[in-house]
Amino acid sequence: MDIPPLMKDGYAGEPSKRVLNYMQGHKQKGDPIVGIYCGYAPIELIQALGLVPAVLCAFSRVPIAAAETVLPANLCPLIKSSYGFIIEGTCPFYAMSQAVIAETTCDGKKKMFELIAEIKPTHVMDLPQMPDQQEAQRHWKQMILELQGFLEKSFDRHADSGQIEAALQASNRKNVLVQKIFDYAALTPSVLHWKEMYDVCFLALPSTYEEMRPILEDLLQKLERRVQEGAYVAPAVAPRVLVTGCPIGGDATKIFNVIEAVGGVVVAPDSCTGLKPFMNLFAENTGDPVGALAARYLKLPCACMTPNDGRLSHLTALIERFKPDVVIDFVLQACHGYNVESYKVGKHVQENHGMPFMKVETDYSDGDTEQLKTRIEALFERIR
Ligand code: SF4
Ligand code: SF4
Numbered sequence: 461m462d463i464p465p466l467m468k469d470g471y472a473g474e475p476s477k478r479v480l481n482y483m484q485g486h487k488q489k490g491d492p493i494v495g496i497y498c499g500y501a502p503i504e505l506i507q508a509l510g511l512v513p514a515v516l517c518a519f520s521r522v523p524i525a526a527a528e529t530v531l532p533a534n535l536c537p538l539i540k541s542s543y544g545f546i547i548e549g550t551c552p553f554y555a556m557s558q559a560v561i562a563e564t565t566c567d568g569k570k571k572m573f574e575l576i577a578e579i580k581p582t583h584v585m586d587l588p589q590m591p592d593q594q595e596a597q598r599h600w601k602q603m604i605l606e607l608q609g610f611l612e613k614s615f616d617r618h619a620d621s622g623q624i625e626a627a628l629q630a631s632n633r634k635n636v637l638v639q640k641i642f643d644y645a646a647l648t649p650s651v652l653h654w655k656e657m658y659d660v661c662f663l664a665l666p667s668t669y670e671e672m673r674p675i676l677e678d679l680l681q682k683l684e685r686r687v688q689e690g691a692y693v694a695p696a697v698a699p700r701v702l703v704t705g706c707p708i709g710g711d712a713t714k715i716f717n718v719i720e721a722v723g724g725v726v727v728a729p730d731s732c733t734g735l736k737p738f739m740n741l742f743a744e745n746t747g748d749p750v751g752a753l754a755a756r757y758l759k760l761p762c763a764c765m766t767p768n769d770g771r772l773s774h775l776t777a778l779i780e781r782f783k784p785d786v787v788i789d790f791v792l793q794a795c796h797g798y799n800v801e802s803y804k805v806g807k808h809v810q811e812n813h814g815m816p817f818m819k820v821e822t823d824y825s826d827g828d829t830e831q832l833k834t835r836i837e838a839l840f841e842r843i844r
Contacts, residue, residue: 463691466656466682467675476662479515480552483666486512487556492615495557495580497542497573498565499732499760500587502604502753503665504742506561508619508627509611513666514553516560517733518542519710521824523550530575536794537824538707539568546576554580559614561607563587565764566797583610591758591765601754608750624749628742628756630669637676638664638738644683645727646782648700649692651683654716654726658709661734694725699840702728702778704771704805705790706798709733711824715790718832724840728782730775731790736760739774763797771801772808779813785843786816788836793823816842 467478483493494506495516506513523544524537530547531540545551559581562573576582585603588596612618619627641660644652660679664672685691701724708715708731716726730736740759743752761771779787787809791798802819809817818839822828 463686463693466652466679467659476659478659479662479666482663482671483512483514483553483556492558493553493556494611495554495560497560497569498563499737499762500563500565500585500757501561502607502757504627504631504753505604505608505619505624505750506611507631507668508623509608509615509617511611511615511617513561514557515662515665516542516551516554516557517707517709518545518551519708519712519733519824520545521711523548524824531572534794535568536566536706536792537712538792538795539572541710541824543572543575546579559583559611561585565762566795568794581614583607587764588758589765591770592767597751597754597758600758601751604750604753604757621749624753625745628749628752629744632741632744634664634667634669634672634676635738635741637669637673637680640680641676641683642735642738644687647687648783649694649696649698650700650725650727651686651692653693654729657729657734658713661738662709665737694720698723698725699786699843700725700727700782700784702730702775702782702784702787703734703790704730704775704778704787705802706792706795707731707733708790711826712790712792712822714826714829715788715820715822715832718829718836719788722833722837722840724786724836727784728778730778732760732762735778736774763795763801768801771805775805775808776812779809779815784815786818786839787813788839789817789819791819791821793821 491512493512493514496513497516503513518541520541524540526548527540527544546554560576562582562584564570564587573584588599701719719726740756742756746752761768761774789802789805806817809815816839
């Protein structure tokens, strides 16, 4: 990028210094921090209680060797990295967290949570995995109420339904503004780089609307200026790429770097580290804010759900909005849910959208970088 950085100090890197500063600021004010591991964690409930959520999923290859002294080597690198940071004592976000909120998503994470529970107070939420069933919503609402009980007891705080309603409405306002930022990546050519989107996503997720509003409004003005000046992040001819699949951060962002190295531009990073958490709004003023949280969170189309048809309609909406030329499905090794689901995703993309599709199965090492370059170059050839 040879255009002025969007944020004052440019791309913050990974783990984001910006998010760490944010957490440290809250810690200094005495606000309790709770660790979360998943897009299903009801952030608005945490915020209504005056607590601060810290994302603990990790994306570095560095602590994996330590993790493999306890965990099997053929496990998803995200789980190994997250656990490795814990046993090495090198994750500042985990160190700051006074409790951990976990969900029964994939088997590997579930079993890791049992190990974490031996070290730190951990509350596991039983996530229903057939989201289309009526019972699922009732059950998830009950799980959110039980989480509320755990947090209230652990931190001696209370939130009434008015405060939870206020938190979900504030989250809606925040997500609408974040969505407006994404609109600049949807332009052709795009004026928003994936690193900038990531900076916004990583900071916006734990932050409140009040904290994010001035930052997002300033960014929107700068992006508008880029449009007026024609300051694009890639040439108009660059193949536009939607990357879906497993969460991507740190060492896994090699996929984005490879796409750029061979002339493409990432316009839609669709995962729990990208667009996904900001997509659906909460129903407001229903008289049942916890029910509204449950309904919205169960719409998150994770591959741990079955059937996960919501992911296909979600992809269609993204394709129509961000106008990619190709779709890449990013699957972490040993992530069976996303790996098996890739077949359906590829079929949907190719048959319903007539678009080239490629599955990439990889880990956090950089040993396959050259091979990825060759494969993605060949993918781009199909649209030239
Ligand atoms: S991909 Fe699924 S399990 Fe992983 S963070 Fe997202 S919702 Fe949770
Ligand atoms: S990437 Fe897959 S295997 Fe890894 S934690 Fe997420 S859902 Fe589980």
